[in-house]
Amino acid sequence: MSTSTTTTEKAARPAKAGAGASAAPAPGGGRRKRTLGMQNAAGWLFSTPFLVLFAVFMAFPILATLAMSFTDFGLRNVTRPWEAEFIGFENYVELFGDEKFLKSLFNTGYFVVVGVPLTIGIGLVVAVLLNNGIDRARTFFRVGFYAPVVTTIVAVAVVWRFVLDPSDGLIAGLFSEVGWTAPDFLGSEALAMPSLIVMAVWRNVGTVMVLFIAGLQAIPTEVREAAKLDGASVWQEFRSITIPLLRPTVLYATVITTIGYLNVFEEPFVMTQGGPSDSTLTVSLNMYREGFNFFHMGYASAMAYVLFVVIMGITVLQLRLLKDNTK
Amino acid sequence: MSATSSAPVKNLDKGPRGKRSVARPLTYVLLSLGLLVMSAPFLWMGISAFKTQSELSASPPVWIPTEWTLTNFRQLLDKLDLPLYFMNSVIVAVLVTVSNLVFCSMLGYALAKLNFVGRNKIFGLVLGALMVPGNLMLLPLFVLMSKLQLIDSYAGLVLPFAAGAFGVFLMRQFMQSIPDELLEAARMDGASEWYIFWRIVMPLVKPALATLSIFTFLGSWNNFVWPLIATNDPEKYTLPVALATFATDPNKAGGSNGMLMAGAFLIVLPVLVVFIALQRHFTQGIATAGMK
Numbered sequence: 001m002s003t004s005t006t007t008t009e010k011a012a013r014p015a016k017a018g019a020g021a022s023a024a025p026a027p028g029g030g031r032r033k034r035t036l037g038m039q040n041a042a043g044w045l046f047s048t049p050f051l052v053l054f055a056v057f058m059a060f061p062i063l064a065t066l067a068m069s070f071t072d073f074g075l076r077n078v079t080r081p082w083e084a085e086f087i088g089f090e091n092y093v094e095l096f097g098d099e100k101f102l103k104s105l106f107n108t109g110y111f112v113v114v115g116v117p118l119t120i121g122i123g124l125v126v127a128v129l130l131n132n133g134i135d136r137a138r139t140f141f142r143v144g145f146y147a148p149v150v151t152t153i154v155a156v157a158v159v160w161r162f163v164l165d166p167s168d169g170l171i172a173g174l175f176s177e178v179g180w181t182a183p184d185f186l187g188s189e190a191l192a193m194p195s196l197i198v199m200a201v202w203r204n205v206g207t208v209m210v211l212f213i214a215g216l217q218a219i220p221t222e223v224r225e226a227a228k229l230d231g232a233s234v235w236q237e238f239r240s241i242t243i244p245l246l247r248p249t250v251l252y253a254t255v256i257t258t259i260g261y262l263n264v265f266e267e268p269f270v271m272t273q274g275g276p277s278d279s280t281l282t283v284s285l286n287m288y289r290e291g292f293n294f295f296h297m298g299y300a301s302a303m304a305y306v307l308f309v310v311i312m313g314i315t316v317l318q319l320r321l322l323k324d325n326t327k
Numbered sequence: 328m329s330a331t332s333s334a335p336v337k338n339l340d341k342g343p344r345g346k347r348s349v350a351r352p353l354t355y356v357l358l359s360l361g362l363l364v365m366s367a368p369f370l371w372m373g374i375s376a377f378k379t380q381s382e383l384s385a386s387p388p389v390w391i392p393t394e395w396t397l398t399n400f401r402q403l404l405d406k407l408d409l410p411l412y413f414m415n416s417v418i419v420a421v422l423v424t425v426s427n428l429v430f431c432s433m434l435g436y437a438l439a440k441l442n443f444v445g446r447n448k449i450f451g452l453v454l455g456a457l458m459v460p461g462n463l464m465l466l467p468l469f470v471l472m473s474k475l476q477l478i479d480s481y482a483g484l485v486l487p488f489a490a491g492a493f494g495v496f497l498m499r500q501f502m503q504s505i506p507d508e509l510l511e512a513a514r515m516d517g518a519s520e521w522y523i524f525w526r527i528v529m530p531l532v533k534p535a536l537a538t539l540s541i542f543t544f545l546g547s548w549n550n551f552v553w554p555l556i557a558t559n560d561p562e563k564y565t566l567p568v569a570l571a572t573f574a575t576d577p578n579k580a581g582g583s584n585g586m587l588m589a590g591a592f593l594i595v596l597p598v599l600v601v602f603i604a605l606q607r608h609f610t611q612g613i614a615t616a617g618m619k
Contacts, residue, residue: 038520039441039442039443039520040443040444042437042441042443042520042521043437043441043442043443043444043445043446044443044445045520046433046434046436046437046441046520046524047433047434047437047449049429049430049433049434049490050430050431050433050434050490050495051449053430053486053489053490054452054456054490056471056486057464057468057486057487057489058456058459058464058487060467060471061463061464061465061466061467061468061471062459062463062464064466064467064470064471065463065464065466065467068466068467073466077470078469078470078473079473079474081470081474126358126361129354129357129358130358132354137355139606141358141362142606143602143603143606144362144365144366145361145362145365146602146606146609147365147366147369147599147602147603148365148368150545150549150598150599150602150609151549151595151598151599152548152549152551152566152567152594152595152598153549153551153567154549154551154567154568154570154571154574154594155567155570155590155591155594155595156368156591156595158570158571158574158587158588158590158591159368159369159371159372159588159591159595160368161574162371162372162375162584162587162588163367163368163371165584167384167386168383168384168388168584170367170368170371172388173387173388173390176386176387176388177387177388202364202365202368205365210609259458259460262460263460263461263462265462265551265552266551266552266571269571269575270571270574270575273575284462287462287465288465288552288556291465291466291469292469292556297466297470300466301466301467304462304463304465304466305463307460307462307463308459308460308463311460312458315458
């Protein structure tokens with residue numbers, strides 16, 4: 001997302017310059033004016049399909065969610081949306097007295113706070129290992145670490161549920177080989193969330209690894225050689241060269257991983273259904289249930305907006321924190 | 328200059344390499360251990376899918392089945408109409424991919440190569456759209472689709488994903504590298520913008536189109552939340568929805584882990600095969616989208 005802001009700025013600057021330049025010689029250049037006019041028409045025609053789909057299936061729903069969050073939108077309003085009643089901030093007030101919602105907010109926070117650093121850290125370690133001295137089998141390892149990313153999350157969650165099964169699962173089997181008894185990972189309030197986090201790290205570490213490998217390869221070899229000339233150890237080189245130069249990549253990887261984890265839904269949906277006793281109920285799962293099982297759609301919309309504001313807030317905060325450090 | 332620098336470089340080459348001869352086997356050991364952990368769930372799935380019921384719940388566990396059986400697959404196919412769900416998933420994914428290829432490329436071309444009023448605003452919109460979590464739109468989308476009577480239809484499953492911001496961003500990045508002179512020359516010859524886009528630009532960005540196809544198809548294939556909401560009729564389920572419904576309904580799965588592993592195996596295997604065959608495109612695509 002840091003990339004996105006910088007790109008807009010970059011894109012905006014030459015465009016302003018272009019507009020100024022084209023305004024000045026306009027009286028003289030008739031041909032140029034005509035091509036510009038044609039490009040205007042063509043530009044808008046080429047943009048139309050995306051813009052129409054964007055307006056109907058994204059912009060409108062974003063605004064509609066906001067509007068719905070101030071109403072008592074319920075099942076009957078699915079067929080008659082205009083009859084929903086405006087109730088002001090009632091949904092929001094109710095949310096912050098709703099223990100279930102607060103718990104889902106806490107659970108989502110837990111998932112992010114533990115899951116993101118683990119994913120970034122392990123992804124970085126794997127990328128550094130793959131980038132240092134491994135020539136043979138490099139593709140092999142990379143494919144292996146990336147494979148979970150492409151697989152269907154529902155299927156993978158079903159597999160993990162069985163891996164963690166307390167009687168017949170993979171972990172239970174390994175434990176029994178050494179004479180231990182495996183805990184009921186997904187049935188325990190204390191272990192259910194950590195289990196989901198482990199699975200999420202397993203699934204997402206490949207994305208982060210690929211980003212870091214690209215980032216590492218972008219570091220000029222001259223810089224590393226210069227460090228070696230100055231007698232830097234492997235650790236010093238890592239601390240003073242690799243980490244600072246990787247900062248933009250760390251920023252990008254952290255932001256996308258955080259956004260993804262804040263929306264966590266499929267894992268608890270398939271593996272625990274939010275249990276035991278709501279210990280893995282996330283905001284997205286809570287919203288889905290309120291909205292589509294109980295049809296408290298106004299209330300669920302308010303949840304969706306709270307989550308959205310949290311996501312925006314954290315993203316902006318991360319951009320600030322990680323960016324200022326580089327200066 | 329080269330004479331003076333070559334000597335220390337040679338020494339340096341020896342230094343790290345001396346260290347690396349110790350470090351390299353360690354790197355391989357660490358990576359192999361990591362890879363074992365990463366592939367363990369897949370191996371467990373692949374083995375369990377072919378185990379008999381008694382070996383699935385044997386204690387101590389049976390690591391390698393004494394007899395490989397297809398019973399789990401047969402039982403699963405009796406209970407779930409997998410060919411139907413497979414077709415649904417394929418149809419939706421193909422439609423989403425084709426529309427993304429066309430619409431995202433069109434806007435990508437306009438943003439990269441056409442100088443028009445409002446271009447930067449539209450690009451800002453695309454970047455903003457990249458950041459909006461999909462869950463924010465689910466509730467009104469469901470109401471909208473109900474109103475349009477598109478619940479339980481392919482159109483309802485495809486339309487919200489028909490033109491993704493990621494695709495526009497990716498295509499714009501690639502198209503920017505096409506030289507302007509080429510397009511100007513075509514314009515001088517009187518080619519229309521559509522001709523330039525379709526006959527000149529599109530063939531030049533084939534690698535990007537391949538990357539976009541893979542990501543879009545896969546995204547649609549793996550998509551879960553929206554198909555879960557937009558289908559009530561089991562006839563219209565996609566594979567993930569069918570599997571999740573089956574797995575979370577205690578009456579249906581009957582606790583048969585063998586059947587569930589067989590189902591997961593059938594969904595994951597095609598994806599893994601395609602991924603391994605096309606792996607270069609994946610890593611390049613992610614790196615391009617992330618780095619620029």
